[in-house]
Amino acid sequence: MLKTVLAAATLAMTVTTGPAFAQDAGQMPSVINFGIISTESASVLEENFKPFLDDMSASLGVEVKPFFASDYAGVIAGMGAKQVDVAWFGNKSAIQAVDKAGGEVFAQTIKDNGERGYYSLLITQKDSPLNSLDDVLKCDKTLTFGNGDPNSTSGYAIPGYYVWALNGKTPEECFARVTASNHEGNALAVAAGQVDVATNNTESIYARLAKSNPDAAAQIKEIWRSPLIPSDPMVWRADLPKAAKEKIYYFFMQYGRFGDMEKVKRERAVLANLSDGWGPFLASSNAQLLDVRQIEAFKAKLKAEAANDAEAIKAADALLADLAAQARIVGEGGY
Incomplete structure (x- = not known):
């Protein structure tokens, strides 16, 4: 083979x-x-x-x-x-x-x-009163948020879709302050109480940080987990x-x-x-990227719908149809 x-x-x-x-x-x-x-x-x-x-x-x-x-x-x-x-x-x-x-x-x-995959997370301090995504989505502008690198799948794209786009929210309208860092930086900021909530992933928290800085890892809890990411x-x-x-x-x-x-x-x-x-x-192959491409296209459609932009909606629908057709070719047989 x-x-x-x-x-x-x-x-x-x-x-x-x-x-x-x-x-x-x-x-x-x-x-x-x-x-x-x-x-x-x-x-x-x-x-x-x-x-x-x-x-x-x-x-x-x-x-x-x-x-x-x-x-x-x-x-x-x-x-x-x-x-x-x-x-x-x-x-x-x-x-x-x-x-x-x-x-x-x-x-x-x-x-x-x-x-063959991992999960995006929202994390907070171990003793925080925040225990679920619903707690975060109250959006009362009293909390601080550590977002991920804009090119990160688990730190930015996945929570950007499942946490924010699907709920019609943005971090900027929910939090008093929004910062950005890599997975390690966000984890350490949460552990030290420098931000209330941050994005992360299961690789960073339960494998790397648990090994490299177990004291910091012990101060963190997850309050939301995404679907599986390739x-x-x-x-x-x-x-x-x-x-x-x-x-x-x-x-x-x-x-x-x-x-x-x-x-x-x-x-x-x-x-x-x-x-x-x-x-x-x-x-x-490049077919591995179809899932995240579909998420990005759907986010673009939601943004277009919110702006009542008919041309952008039409373009997003066309892209989503094309990506779905490609995904059917690949099927479940792999990339």
Whole structure:
């Protein structure tokens, strides 16, 4: 099955060489820059990803360097400027990378227990009188709110739809003050009582923070949980040389899966230390992004309806119909 998937992916690849690469599609670049979204501090991410990137470098035969930015947009811009070749994104930021930075989804992360998704959260202090979404939606302007990075799936897009759009509210009309940070920053702000409510996700709270700062994690409770979000995509530049794509794809598909048991055991341990604990990667494609695209389109329709904008409503309906047709093609068989 893997050989079939690999062959199909290879046949589907269209090669467009950029200025950083020789015109010969068979050549590998001398360096692969790997973008890592800022879910927590760069120092923690760099330490956790180093064994994985070292293994990737050994497999590809070229240096693999981490690329960090202060926010998700920085990694997206890096890919658009050809300073990032491969990157870990959330689904919403991957949409931006695909649409605006020449990216293409090629793999999906899963958890080390085999789960293929995670959940967006609203969190508050352990002893807060807030216990439900209804408590938050009273919108009496007495509370403070920590929103997520605008390109974050679980920190912004998902609560933006399920918490705010579907209830006809916005954070600005509900809270006395609204700030924005990454998952780690929002969690620590809640734990320290600097904000009353914040967005987050199950990966950040129950895996990373519980391990890196258990005292802070113990001061937090969740008061709302979203439907399941597809696990994060891995994205490469669509114009990478064919040979580079083949080698990168093979590395991801075999990692923690092929080889003798000692190799598999060591690589599984490396994966388990990434993000909330990853397992072997799955093949994927841009179709993975359809769910979040539909949510974004529906939010646009709600906004258009509130503004009584007939043209915008018509455009949103057309986009929703197109996305639904694409989703029917993919069905439940995977990406």
